[in-house]
Amino acid sequence: MKPAAFDYVAPRDLKSAIDALVGAGGDGKVMAGGQSLTPLLNFRMARPSLIVDLLRIPGLSFIELRENTVVIGALTRHADLEFSDVIAAHLPVMAAAMPHVAHLAIRNRGTIGGSLSHADPAAELPMLAVFYGATIKVEGPAGRREIPAEEFFVSALSNCLEPEEIVFEIEFPVLTSHTGWAFEEVARRFGDFALGCIAVSLELTDNTVSDARVAVMGVDDTPRRLREAEEILRGAEGGARTALRFAQIVRASVSPADDIHVSSDYRRNLIGALAERAFNTAFARAVGAKP
Amino acid sequence: MKMDIAVTVNGRKYQEIVEPRLLLSDFLRETLGLTGTHVGCEHGICGACTVLVNGDSVRSCLTLAVRANGAEITTVEGLGTPEALNELQHQFREKHGLQCGFCTPGMLITGMDLLKKYPLASDAEIREGLSGNLCRCTGYQNIVAAIRAVVDQQDGNAS
Numbered sequence: 001m002k003p004a005a006f007d008y009v010a011p012r013d014l015k016s017a018i019d020a021l022v023g024a025g026g027d028g029k030v031m032a033g034g035q036s037l038t039p040l041l042n043f044r045m046a047r048p049s050l051i052v053d054l055l056r057i058p059g060l061s062f063i064e065l066r067e068n069t070v071v072i073g074a075l076t077r078h079a080d081l082e083f084s085d086v087i088a089a090h091l092p093v094m095a096a097a098m099p100h101v102a103h104l105a106i107r108n109r110g111t112i113g114g115s116l117s118h119a120d121p122a123a124e125l126p127m128l129a130v131f132y133g134a135t136i137k138v139e140g141p142a143g144r145r146e147i148p149a150e151e152f153f154v155s156a157l158s159n160c161l162e163p164e165e166i167v168f169e170i171e172f173p174v175l176t177s178h179t180g181w182a183f184e185e186v187a188r189r190f191g192d193f194a195l196g197c198i199a200v201s202l203e204l205t206d207n208t209v210s211d212a213r214v215a216v217m218g219v220d221d222t223p224r225r226l227r228e229a230e231e232i233l234r235g236a237e238g239g240a241r242t243a244l245r246f247a248q249i250v251r252a253s254v255s256p257a258d259d260i261h262v263s264s265d266y267r268r269n270l271i272g273a274l275a276e277r278a279f280n281t282a283f284a285r286a287v288g289a290k291p
Numbered sequence: 292m293k294m295d296i297a298v299t300v301n302g303r304k305y306q307e308i309v310e311p312r313l314l315l316s317d318f319l320r321e322t323l324g325l326t327g328t329h330v331g332c333e334h335g336i337c338g339a340c341t342v343l344v345n346g347d348s349v350r351s352c353l354t355l356a357v358r359a360n361g362a363e364i365t366t367v368e369g370l371g372t373p374e375a376l377n378e379l380q381h382q383f384r385e386k387h388g389l390q391c392g393f394c395t396p397g398m399l400i401t402g403m404d405l406l407k408k409y410p411l412a413s414d415a416e417i418r419e420g421l422s423g424n425l426c427r428c429t430g431y432q433n434i435v436a437a438i439r440a441v442v443d444q445q446d447g448n449a450s
Contacts, residue, residue: 001333001334002312002314002317002333003312003314004312005292005310005312006292006311006312007292007311008292008294008311008355008357010357031355034353034354034355034358035335035350035353038314038335038352038353038354038355039334039335039353041312042314042333042334042352043334051311051355053355053357053358055358079347083408099419102423103338103422103423103424104348104401104404104405104408104420104423105338105341105347105348105349105350105401105404105423106335106350106353106423108344108347108348108349108404109347109349109350109353109354189422190418190419190422191419191422191423192422
């Protein structure tokens with residue numbers, strides 16, 4: 001339970017970090033908050049020859065409102081998001097989700113860039129990126145590129161980053177017209193990885209849903225937007241029938257695997273129950289009633 | 292590979308030469324001899340090794356010692372002394388918030404951070420806050436009661 005030996009650099013700018021990764025010839029590993037990588041090092045499941053620590057690079061930790069987006073620096077810690085007034089005011093689903101991200105001591109260290117790069121299928125930040133349709137901005141030896149969150153996650157613990165690319169910031173669109181929203185998650189222990197999780201946001205026109213956004217995680221290899229489920233909400237009114245029909249579509253849209261925690265059927269039923277609850281809460285919020 | 296680091300632990304400055312792979316938990320215990328910080332799971336699940344780094348609770352088993360270069364660290368040894376316990380330690384004793392004591396350093400450090408950052412208006416909030424710290428003796432009831440007592444006392448002083 002101790003890491004194998006490695007060399008270590010803590011560069012002062014992104015370019016030097018990328019150069020160090022190139023120099024390591026594929027055997028380097030980026031460390032941001034270290035909350036996913038360090039356990040892998042301790043178990044010796046990861047044995048990189050070089051750790052490139054981003055900790056000392058200035059200017060990568062910020063939360064800024066820019067027109068209709070919130071731009072977040074890759075080294076912004078989970079606790080910074082949890083306690084941010086900008087997030088609370090403009091990304092309410094993220095604000096509701098943050099207390100579910102691991103435990104306080106992990107949130108004090110873990111970063112958004114690290115969580116996205118680790119790509120755990122049962123983690124909140126990858127799912128939030130997909131839910132909001134965030135743009136993930138990365139830099140590598142060939143320069144910068146921007147990747148839509150839905151294209152970023154490839155499978156469990158795998159994304160489309162090249163080995164020498166580093167996430168430096170993430171841009172989240174503010175869903176200004178979506179006045180109703182809900183975030184529902186169930187885990188074995190509060191703060192553990194989710195067994196099932198759903199985010200819903202709604203825009204209402206004359207008490208009818210005119211636009212909807214739905215994303216789930218913990219029930220597939222990657223977090224997912226559920227467009228079919230969004231579609232059946234458009235034009236729907238509130239109430240038990242819509243909620244049940246919505247839950248049915250959500251259940252049918254996911255294909256969870258059996259694992260040591262619970263069965264596939266359990267996860268499928270769970271996500272349906274959470275979907276029903278989330279729709280009702282989001283709708284109630286949208287009509288201005290307290291959920 | 293070896294690196295120089297300078298850290299302040301419980302108000303005292305240390306300068307040491309360490310390997311980059313050395314965990315902060317082992318640095319505190321083995322290099323500095325501060326064995327109050329306990330090591331349980333070594334992969335961030337049990338919370339026993341939690342210390343304050345620049346005022347924030349952090350798993351020392353998930354932190355490389357080199358990353359703490361320049362930081363101010365508080366371990367359980369820095370909270371109070373056997374003669375003068377701090378208020379949270381005092382309430383752990385009053386409420387019987389420990390039995391074997393293995394998880395206690397992590398519980399105390401986590402408790403300090405929770406008290407600083409959350410209103411802890413309900414016991415449910417305290418329990419959620421402690422969900423990252425495992426205890427196999429107490430059943431948590433008395434740990435929650437100890438933190439509750441500190442919250443109530445602070446609220447009493449404030450009003």
